[in-house]
Amino acid sequence: MKMLGFSHTVLVLSGKGGVGKSTFSALLARGLAARDDTQVALLDIDICGPSVPRMMGLEGEQVHQSGSGWSPVYVEENLGVMSVGFLLSSPDDAVIWRGPKKNGLIKQFLRDVDWGEVDYLIIDTPPGTSDEHLSIVQYLSAAHVDGAVIITTPQEVSLQDVRKEINFCRKVKLPIIGVVENMSGFICPKCKNESQIFPPTTGGAEKMCQNLNISLLGKVPLDPQIGKSCDKGQSFLAEVPESPATLSYRSIIQSKSENHCVTRPLERQNHQ
Amino acid sequence: MESLTTDHNELPRVRYTRSLPTPVPPADSVIRSNLAGVRHVLLVLSGKGGVGKSTVATELALALRLAGKRVGILDVDLCGPSIPRMLRVQDSAVHQCNSGWVPVFAHQDKSISLMSIGFLLEKPDDAVVWRGPKKNALIKQFVSDVAWGDLDFLIVDTPPGTSDEHISTVEALRPHKPLAAILVTTPQAVSVADVRRELTFCKKTGLRVLGIVENMSGFVCPHCSECTNIFSKGGGEELAKHAGVPFLGSVPLDPQLSQSLEDGRDFIQEFPKSSAFPALAHIAQQILDGTPRSS
Numbered sequence: 431m432k433m434l435g436f437s438h439t440v441l442v443l444s445g446k447g448g449v450g451k452s453t454f455s456a457l458l459a460r461g462l463a464a465r466d467d468t469q470v471a472l473l474d475i476d477i478c479g480p481s482v483p484r485m486m487g488l489e490g491e492q493v494h495q496s497g498s499g500w501s502p503v504y505v506e507e508n509l510g511v512m513s514v515g516f517l518l519s520s521p522d523d524a525v526i527w528r529g530p531k532k533n534g535l536i537k538q539f540l541r542d543v544d545w546g547e548v549d550y551l552i553i554d555t556p557p558g559t560s561d562e563h564l565s566i567v568q569y570l571s572a573a574h575v576d577g578a579v580i581i582t583t584p585q586e587v588s589l590q591d592v593r594k595e596i597n598f599c600r601k602v603k604l605p606i607i608g609v610v611e612n613m614s615g616f617i618c619p620k621c622k623n624e625s626q627i628f629p630p631t632t633g634g635a636e637k638m639c640q641n642l643n644i645s646l647l648g649k650v651p652l653d654p655q656i657g658k659s660c661d662k663g664q665s666f667l668a669e670v671p672e673s674p675a676t677l678s679y680r681s682i683i684q685s686k687s688e689n690h691c692v693t694r695p696l697e698r699q700n701h702q
Numbered sequence: 703m704e705s706l707t708t709d710h711n712e713l714p715r716v717r718y719t720r721s722l723p724t725p726v727p728p729a730d731s732v733i734r735s736n737l738a739g740v741r742h743v744l745l746v747l748s749g750k751g752g753v754g755k756s757t758v759a760t761e762l763a764l765a766l767r768l769a770g771k772r773v774g775i776l777d778v779d780l781c782g783p784s785i786p787r788m789l790r791v792q793d794s795a796v797h798q799c800n801s802g803w804v805p806v807f808a809h810q811d812k813s814i815s816l817m818s819i820g821f822l823l824e825k826p827d828d829a830v831v832w833r834g835p836k837k838n839a840l841i842k843q844f845v846s847d848v849a850w851g852d853l854d855f856l857i858v859d860t861p862p863g864t865s866d867e868h869i870s871t872v873e874a875l876r877p878h879k880p881l882a883a884i885l886v887t888t889p890q891a892v893s894v895a896d897v898r899r900e901l902t903f904c905k906k907t908g909l910r911v912l913g914i915v916e917n918m919s920g921f922v923c924p925h926c927s928e929c930t931n932i933f934s935k936g937g938g939e940e941l942a943k944h945a946g947v948p949f950l951g952s953v954p955l956d957p958q959l960s961q962s963l964e965d966g967r968d969f970i971q972e973f974p975k976s977s978a979f980p981a982l983a984h985i986a987q988q989i990l991d992g993t994p995r996s997s
Contacts, residue, residue, distance in 0.1 A: 445782050445829075447862045448752010452892075478863035479749050479896040521895060524749075524902035526864045529834030557751045557862060558781035559829045560837070586964050587756075591782040594829040601831060621926035627957050631964040654932045661891040661934060 436471070436551040439570060440607065440686070441578040443599070445591030447557035449581045450612035450650075452481040453660055454679075455554035458579075459486075460665045461683035462550050463509035471502065471548045473539055474513035475566055476556040477525050477532045483515035487663025491516055499544035512543050529561035536565050557591070559598040567602045577605035579647065579686075582638075583613040584630035589638050596642060608645035610682060611635035616652040617674070627652065648682040650675050716796040716803055716822060736802055737845070737878045739852035740774070744989070745871070745883040745909065749896030751862035753888045754917035754953070756784035757963060758985070759859040761978075762884075764970040765986030767813045771854040774805060776844055777818035778871050779861040780830050780837050786820040790966025796821045801849035809968070817848045834866035841867060845874040855989075862896070864903040872907045882910045884950065884989075887941065888918045890934040894941050901945050912950070914942040915985060919952035922977060950988055953981040 442455045452474070459472040474482035483489050483503075491503045493516045502510030514525060514535060525532075545551070556562055567575075578599050582592040592609070599606050611634060616625050630637075639646040653675040659666035667676050746759040756779070763773045777785040786792040789808035796817070797804045805815035819830060819840065850856060858875075861867055875881055883904055887897040897914070904911050916938025922929050932955065942949035956978035962969035973979060 446752060447782070448750060448888075448893075478865055478899070479751070481892050481896070484892055484895060522898050522902050524864050524899035524906070526869065526903055526906065528866050528869060532865065559831045560781055561833050561866075564831065564833060583752075585960060587784055587787060590787060590826065591784075593827040594781070597827055598829040598831055601829065616921065616930075616932065618923040618926060618928055619930060620928035621923060623923065623925040625921070625924060625957060627921060627932075627955050627960060629957060629961055629964060631961070652932055654930055654934075657890045657892070657933050 435545060435547040436573060437549045439551040439553065439573060439575045441553045441555060441566065441575065441604070442581065443555050443563070443578045443595050444557055444581045444588075445559065445593070445595035445598075446582065446588040449583045449588055450610075451557070451581045452476070452485055452554050453656060454579070454581055454610060454612070455552050456482060456485040456660070457665070457667055457679050458683055458686070459509060459511075459550075459552045460505075461667060461680065462552075463506055466508060468508060469547060469549045470509045471545050471551045472509065472511045472554065473551060474511070474515065474554045475536050475539065475562050476554060477514050477527065477535060477562065479556060480513045480515035481660075482511060482513045482554055484663055485660045486511050488516070489663065493517060496544065499542045500538075502543055502545060510545065512539055532561055533565040536562060537569055540569050559594060563598065564602070567604055575604065577607040579607050580609045582609060582611055582635050583628045584611055584626070584634040585628045586632040588628070589632060589635070593638065593642070596644065606644055607686070608647035609635050609639050610647050611649040613652050614649035647685065648678050650678040650682075716798050736847065736849055737856075737875075740850055740856045740879060741854050743856045743858065743875055743879045743881050744912070745858045745860060745881060746886060747860050747868070747883050747900050747904070748862055748886045748893075749864065749898070749900035749903075750887060750893040753886045753893055754915075755862075755886050756788060756859050757959070758884065758886050758915055758917065758953075758982075759857050760785060760788040760963065761959075761970060761982045762986055762989065763814050763855075763857055764968050765983060766855055766989070767809065768970055769986065769990060771990075772813060772852060774815040774850050774853045774856045775817075776848070776856060776858045777816065777820065778841050778844065778867050779859060780819045780832065780840065780867065781861060783818045783820035785816060785818050785859055787966060788963045789814065789816065791816065792820060792826065792966075794821055799849060802847040803849065805848055805850060815850065815853070817844055837866050838870040841870045842874050845871070864899060868903065869907075872909065876908070880910070882912050884912050884985075885914045885947075886917055887914060887938045888933045889916055889931070889937040891937060893933075894937040897938075897941060898945070901947070911945075911947045912989065913948035914938050914945075915950045916952040918955050921955040924957070948988075950985045951981045953978050953985075
């Protein structure tokens with residue numbers, strides 16, 4: 431399999447849907463690609479609900495084929511993206527496929543895309559522990575996978591699914607880099623009081639990580655600008671540099687790159 | 703049909719273990735008998751995860767129950783089953799009777815019956831790491847082997863997407879009952895984009911769309927009453943207009959609703975003054991009326 435050129439591979443997982451996997455994947459990819467000398471690839475294997483193209487400002491783009499394979503769609507010279515979203519001709523097109531066909535496409539994404547030499551491969555996944563997850567782990571078995579970042583929100587309804595995902599990782603021997611707790615509190619922009627919209631009734635990710643001996647990478651508060659930036663395909667980190675959520679995300683991304691032997695600190699992305 | 707009020711603890715318990723062979727698909731006649739007493743089947747769908755499908759399914763069931771209806775919930779989210787906890791029956795077990803599997807009864811008066819893989823796991827944190835065929839087999843069993851009895855509504859909670867679970871659920875149910883669907887979205891474009899695809903799924907599979915619910919539609923600060931559109935606004939209503947389907951209503955973010963779901967409480971009965979109540983009650987009313995009206 432043409433899978434040679436990835437120095438680091440990170441899977442972004444969650445048992446639960448809608449906790450911010452794609453958001454985190456997009457921001458992680460952008461954050462790592464802020465350094466011009468780092469080549470980043472973002473692979474979206476959510477076949478039914480591909481959110482990455484929109485979040486990266488690449489809606490409507492199509493995949494081109496060359497002699498060396500499928501060409502990723504480039505956001506920057508050093509940040510390439512692949513998603514089933516680029517293969518659909520209309521926003522109403524539904525991918526109504528059973529497992530085997532989804533697996534086939536995921537294999538193609540790894541084998542037939544001409545990624546080139548890549549420092550970081552970030553893989554955004556759909557929620558769950560099914561075909562896509564089994565297949566990606568299987569197909570990457572010959573490559574070096576740094577591990578999984580698991581995203582959750584604070585409430586038990588999410589955590590109960592996330593614990594299953596953690597068990598999945600342990601079952602397939604996928605190392606867990608750590609957990610990110612998203613939507614962790616909301617500060618009213620007017621009165622500055624905090625509300626727990628998704629209450630951590632069982633101690634949130636912090637308690638879960640303690641119990642399962644896993645690293646809590648950080649907690650990110652709700653910020654309406656996150657959703658807005660995602661919808662517009664802009665980088666939230668660049669658009670709202672002073673938000674507490676930006677600071678949380680940056681610190682998580684910083685610690686990720688530092689833990690994997692990138693010695694120079696991440697430069698702050700300048701807001702143009 | 704055997705009475706469902708026998709002491710279920712005397713009946714053999716159903717557990718899903720790795721050693722269970724893939725079941726043989728049951729004859730249509732068996733499926734027909736277990737669904738014969740079900741009047742309406744309603745799927746709760748979304749292309750997008752985390753928008754509140756299980757929440758809407760649960761609250762709709764509670765509202766319909768309060769209106770005097772007999773309700774069942776079939777949870778076909780095999781990887782992330784949320785319904786048991788939302789109705790505080792996560793520690794319950796499924797038992798077997800002559801007609802099949804006895805659903806779990808939630809609520810004191812046993813007015814809501816449930817089936818979920820959550821009841822079949824050895825441990826609650828066990829991951830269900832199954833490929834499509836095994837998921838499909840269990841869904842067929844859920845449709846055919848559960849002795850639902852007489853229900854006014856069977857609500858089917860689904861995982862996000864348009865894949866095995868959805869195809870199998872529709873295929874298993876459609877020969878036996880007319881099917882309708884409610885689609886749930888949050889307001890922002892990223893969600894709406896996935897729900898558009900789900901609408902296509904409904905069209906292609908002949909699912910009648912009763913309407914779209916826009917969930918997490920704004921948050922009113924309990925301290926100062928300032929409304930913030932955390933997940934944007936209006937996308938669900940616009941989608942309904944664009945797709946020519948009824949808009950069933952906007953449900954605001956409500957920490958009391960989140961807390962209720964965490965605790966497995968009956969939000970509809972216990973918190974009628976909470977901010978999400980009016981919209982949820984209105985959605986249920988439209989379902990009861992059978993013809994969604996514009997709000």
